[in-house]
Amino acid sequence: MSAHHRSILIRAKLMALTTATATAGAALLLPFSPAQAGAAGPICGHQPTPSAAQRSSTIGVTKTSINVGNVAIISGPVPGLFEGAAFGAQAYFAMVNAKGGVNGRRITLDSYDDAFSGTTNKQLVEQAATKDFAMVGNFSLFDNYGCAAFAQNPAFPDVSQTLDPVTNSLPTTFSPTPVMPGGPLTAYQYFKARYPNAVTHVAALVANSDTAIAQWKGQQAAMQHLGYRFGYFRLTSPIETNYTADVVAMKKKGIKMVLMSFGTGQSYAALEKTMAQQNFHPQVRVSNGPAYFADFVKLAGGPAVADGTWLVQGYSLYRGQDAKSVPAVKDFITWVKKEHPTFSPDLYTLFGWNSAQLFTQALRSAGSNPTRGSLLTALSKITKFDASGLAAPSNPAKKIPANCVMFAQIVKGRFTRVRPTAQRGWSCTQPFWAPGRGNLPKVAP
Numbered sequence: 001m002s003a004h005h006r007s008i009l010i011r012a013k014l015m016a017l018t019t020a021t022a023t024a025g026a027a028l029l030l031p032f033s034p035a036q037a038g039a040a041g042p043i044c045g046h047q048p049t050p051s052a053a054q055r056s057s058t059i060g061v062t063k064t065s066i067n068v069g070n071v072a073i074i075s076g077p078v079p080g081l082f083e084g085a086a087f088g089a090q091a092y093f094a095m096v097n098a099k100g101g102v103n104g105r106r107i108t109l110d111s112y113d114d115a116f117s118g119t120t121n122k123q124l125v126e127q128a129a130t131k132d133f134a135m136v137g138n139f140s141l142f143d144n145y146g147c148a149a150f151a152q153n154p155a156f157p158d159v160s161q162t163l164d165p166v167t168n169s170l171p172t173t174f175s176p177t178p179v180m181p182g183g184p185l186t187a188y189q190y191f192k193a194r195y196p197n198a199v200t201h202v203a204a205l206v207a208n209s210d211t212a213i214a215q216w217k218g219q220q221a222a223m224q225h226l227g228y229r230f231g232y233f234r235l236t237s238p239i240e241t242n243y244t245a246d247v248v249a250m251k252k253k254g255i256k257m258v259l260m261s262f263g264t265g266q267s268y269a270a271l272e273k274t275m276a277q278q279n280f281h282p283q284v285r286v287s288n289g290p291a292y293f294a295d296f297v298k299l300a301g302g303p304a305v306a307d308g309t310w311l312v313q314g315y316s317l318y319r320g321q322d323a324k325s326v327p328a329v330k331d332f333i334t335w336v337k338k339e340h341p342t343f344s345p346d347l348y349t350l351f352g353w354n355s356a357q358l359f360t361q362a363l364r365s366a367g368s369n370p371t372r373g374s375l376l377t378a379l380s381k382i383t384k385f386d387a388s389g390l391a392a393p394s395n396p397a398k399k400i401p402a403n404c405v406m407f408a409q410i411v412k413g414r415f416t417r418v419r420p421t422a423q424r425g426w427s428c429t430q431p432f433w434a435p436g437r438g439n440l441p442k443v444a445p
Contacts, residue, residue, distance in 0.1 A: 046151065047150065047154050047171065048154050051155075055155045056373060058369075059130065059372070060131060060133030060134075061105070061133055064104065064105055065105050066102070066107050066363070067131065067133060068134050070085065070112065070136055070138060071112045071124045071140060072114070072138065073114055073139075073141065073142075084352065085137050085139035088354075088356065089109050091336040091338070091352075092352075092353045092357055092360070096356075107363075110128065114142055120142075121140055121143065122145040125146040126152070134156065134158070135156070136355050136359045137160055137161070137353075138160035138161075141163070144164040147167040155376065159175075159355050160173070161355060172376060174379045175355075175396060176357070176358045176385055176391060177391060177402070181435055182401075182432060182440075183223075184314070184431075184432050184433075185222065186404065186427050187288075189226060189429065190407070191286070197283070198256035200227070200228070200229040201229070201256040201257060202223075202228055202232075202255070202257045203233065203257070203282075204216065204261075205258075205259075205267075206234075207236060216262045219262075232253050242270075243270060244278065246271070247275050247280050248278065256284065258285050260287040260290060266299060268287060268290055268291055269296050269306075272305055273300050273305060276301055276304075285308065286310035288311075288313055291309060291410075292313065292317075297410060297414075308409060309409065310409055311407070311408040311415060312407055313405065313406060314402050314405055315391050316329055317329070317406075317408060317415055318333075318390060319333075319345070321416065322417065322424065325417075327389070332390065336353070354387040354390060354391055357388070358385055362375055379396065383396075383398060389424065392404035392426050392428075392445075400440055401432050402443055403440070403442050404443070406420075
């Protein structure tokens with residue numbers, strides 16, 4: 001396999017791993033063992049109750065500064081892969097520092113690169129535990145390795161968008177967008193009411209990776225719970241570009257709704273282009289995140305082809321379309337550009353920014369002389385978080401995903417918010433539904 005194709009395969013798996021977090025509550029469904037969650041790694045182990053000395057630790061804190069750490073994949077097979085996670089956290093702290101910091105202390109981020117290595121990830125978390133006050137905005141496929149280091153440091157706070165369910169379950173881990181099997185019923189109920197005939201003739205193309213398949217099963221269960229029926233399904237290679245056979249089969253089976261959520265945006269752009277070439281126009285084309293990237297419309301064949309495609313996600317249109325109505329979008333774009341002028345913000349940048357905001361909110365409540373213990377106590381009391389409107393509200397303390405979503409469509413080649421019609425806010429008519437648990441408590445805006 002060529003280096004180019006290997007890069008595509010890696011990126012496809014990463015998109016599959018993070019697609020779920022793009023839709024609030026369209027959560028990651030992974031086996032509850034780190035050894036099975038993507039890259040193999042050690043079992044996390046039991047996290048003991050921290051001692052009084054561990055909770056009173058002020059490592060990384062001085063009278064004028066607070067050091068925090070961030071571990072992400074920066075180098076490796078795909079250089080710069082998750083550097084946005086560190087950039088987003090750095091940008092948020094720069095904004096905070098420009099206003100005087102927190103209780104007179106500037107927040108400094110130590111960026112660590114695990115270089116696509118689980119062993120390195122664990123070592124870096126161990127290193128950070130001896131130097132930094134907390135971890136903020138970590139993002140790596142190998143956070144299941146880091147989990148073991150957190151288990152060994154039971155008062156070391158981790159405020160990050162983790163994809164590993166065991167790491168997520170640790171008492172010291174607080175995610176701005178908690179993940180869980182299942183999905184927000186608001187989106188599915190909306191399409192069922194608007195396109196009642198389409199939801200019984202649904203097609204889905206899913207990237208052929210364990211995590212994408214597992215995510216798909218969770219989403220499928222939530223949709224079938226509402227009466228959706230699937231008439232066409234195929235596992236695809238992330239380097240495929242020819243979808244003619246799929247489109248012909250969809251036409252033959254009377255497909256009226258096509259889901260484009262469990263693969264790469266590039267592959268779904270190719271699918272849209274093929275559907276247009278085959279004169280196949282299903283009632284509904286919908287993505288919960290992969291389609292939201294700069295070149296989707298161009299790769300799909302232009303506005304004439306892409307217009308009408310739905311986007312449903314648990315984030316505002318953070319690439320700029322919501323900047324006038326959601327001030328946090330403008331702040332996000334402004335400060336990332338100020339700190340990293342040549343970098344184009346992506347979803348991972350948003351993860352880092354939101355994690356930094358959650359940490360800062362807790363730090364302000366942790367007292368004028370914060371300890372790791374007081375920070376953990378403050379985090380445990382944050383039962384609603386929305387990143388100032390950037391994200392649908394979730395419950396970090398109870399690890400409950402958001403049930404709210406935002407609807408947009410491509411109109412004249414541009415992603416345009418459709419619902420709520422106020423050009424900001426969220427649609428929250430239904431709860432988050434989890435297999436085996438049913439409806440979870442709503443997190444109201």
